[in-house]
Amino acid sequence: MRASRVVLFLAAVLVVSTAGCRAVAPGLFGERRARPNIRIDVTNLNFQDATLHAMRGGERHRLGTVTGKGSATYTLEWRTALPLQIEIDLLAGGRCTTRALTVDPGERIQLQIEVDLRRQADCSPGRAG
Numbered sequence: 522m523r524a525s526r527v528v529l530f531l532a533a534v535l536v537v538s539t540a541g542c543r544a545v546a547p548g549l550f551g552e553r554r555a556r557p558n559i560r561i562d563v564t565n566l567n568f569q570d571a572t573l574h575a576m577r578g579g580e581r582h583r584l585g586t587v588t589g590k591g592s593a594t595y596t597l598e599w600r601t602a603l604p605l606q607i608e609i610d611l612l613a614g615g616r617c618t619t620r621a622l623t624v625d626p627g628e629r630i631q632l633q634i635e636v637d638l639r640r641q642a643d644c645s646p647g648r649a650g
Contacts, residue, residue, distance in 0.1 A: 558598055558599055559624055559629070561632060562594050562632070564634070565590060565592065565593075567636055568589040570588050571609050575595075575606075578603050599624065603624065604623050605622055615639060616638075616646065619643065
């Protein structure tokens with residue numbers, strides 16, 4: 522595992538490193554080979570529940586919901602280096618989308634949702650609906 526790089530990311534701090542967070546799938550001849558994934562660890566410092574969506578290459582994937590003052594871990598199949606944005610939608614609260622960060626297969630991302638999304642300089646208001 523190599524040293525991690527730190528990026529201030531919307532209402533969050535993302536730490537990206539090449540961790541061995543890959544699922545194992547059988548190969549053509551029954552051998553085990555790694556399936557390329559990324560792992561997203563989320564800590565929600567807000568009191569409200571947050572629904573998260575990952576956006577890559579024009580696609581939007583629902584990751585799940587992180588309870589207020591809680592944490593969760595998500596795994597997303599990731600075959601090539603692509604820009605990733607995460608949409609954070611607080612229950613009865615604000616919505617933000619992080620700026621894009623290029624992520625390689627096998628990387629691990631740590632996202633921290635701050636108490637007040639409105640005060641985040643890197644937070645772009647999300648679309649309504």
